[in-house]
Amino acid sequence: MAERDEAQEQKQEHVQNPKDLKEEKKGASPYYPKTTRRSVCACISIFLLIIGVVALTLWLVYRPSHPQFKVVGAAIYELNISSLPLLSTRMQFTILTRNPNRRVGIYYDRLTAFVSYRNQQITPQVMLPPLFHEKQSTVAMSPVLGGGAVAVPLEVGNGLVTDEAIGVVGLRVVLLGRLRWKAGPVKTGRYAVIVKCDVLVGLKSGVVGQVPLLGFPACQVDI
Numbered sequence: 001m002a003e004r005d006e007a008q009e010q011k012q013e014h015v016q017n018p019k020d021l022k023e024e025k026k027g028a029s030p031y032y033p034k035t036t037r038r039s040v041c042a043c044i045s046i047f048l049l050i051i052g053v054v055a056l057t058l059w060l061v062y063r064p065s066h067p068q069f070k071v072v073g074a075a076i077y078e079l080n081i082s083s084l085p086l087l088s089t090r091m092q093f094t095i096l097t098r099n100p101n102r103r104v105g106i107y108y109d110r111l112t113a114f115v116s117y118r119n120q121q122i123t124p125q126v127m128l129p130p131l132f133h134e135k136q137s138t139v140a141m142s143p144v145l146g147g148g149a150v151a152v153p154l155e156v157g158n159g160l161v162t163d164e165a166i167g168v169v170g171l172r173v174v175l176l177g178r179l180r181w182k183a184g185p186v187k188t189g190r191y192a193v194i195v196k197c198d199v200l201v202g203l204k205s206g207v208v209g210q211v212p213l214l215g216f217p218a219c220q221v222d223i
Contacts, residue, residue: 064104064181067133069097069219071173071197075210078146079164079203084157087122090146091115093173095197097141099133104183106133109190111177113143117170120156124148125176145173164205168214173197179223196220 073094080088093115099106108131115123123146133139163169175195181188197219202212 064106064183065100066221066223067097067099067106067179067193069095069175069195069197069221071095071199071213071216071219073142073210074199074201074213076201076203077208079160081157081160081164083149085151085154086149087152087157087160088146088149089115089122090144091123091171092142092144093197093199094140094142095173095175096138097133098138099135101135103135104181105135107131107180107182107187108133108193109178109180111175113145113173113175115145116172116174118156118159119172120152122146122150122152122156124150128175128177164203167202167204168200169203170198170200173199173219191223194222196222 071093075092076089077092078088078090108128111128111131112125113128114121114125126143126145128141128143131139131141160169173195174197175193177193178190179193180190198215198217199213200215202214
């Protein structure tokens with residue numbers, strides 16, 4: 001009899017109260033242990049730090065300089081200001097562009113050009129072909145700009161008439177586009193580029209073709 005009572009007591013000890021089971025289940029965490037989460041966070045932080053250090057190192061080594069542009073020749077084939085406010089002109093400019101970088105090439109994915117006078121566009125935008133600039137190379141381009149009538153304010157037309165009578169016209173050749181840097185097998189994202197080239201051309205009424213450049217400083221390049 002004593003042995004039976006002892007066995008019953010042992011059985012009762014092994015059976016847990018349902019309330020205790022509920023509390024134990026409620027206190028259990030469904031997530032990973034804290035040590036595992038900390039290890040994952042530490043690995044991610046170290047990985048991101050390594051990527052940052054590598055990117056910074058590559059940038060310091062291959063840090064690209066801006067390309068250089070310069071207008072070295074100009075020709076004016078048409079300048080019709082007899083139907084203002086519509087202006088019709090056709091011009092051609094020879095532009096030298098140089099990549100001064102020793103380790104970085106330049107892709108021009110999209111490049112357009114137009115001419116402005118007194119901050120007013122006087123030719124339609126012309127799309128230029130894609131261009132890849134080798135390291136430390138110079139490329140010449142000679143786009144023909146214009147050919148269609150453009151509406152301009154009367155003061156622009158009158159200013160052209162006055163400047164033509166004087167014999168000197170100040171023009172600005174503008175290039176707009178997007179470029180990518182290429183260092184080895186790595187290509188960067190696309191960056192907007194704006195090139196502004198201010199030139200003074202000698203112009204006489206009735207004279208067409210090549211015109212002298214009286215001033216052609218280096219172009220302003222913004223990326």
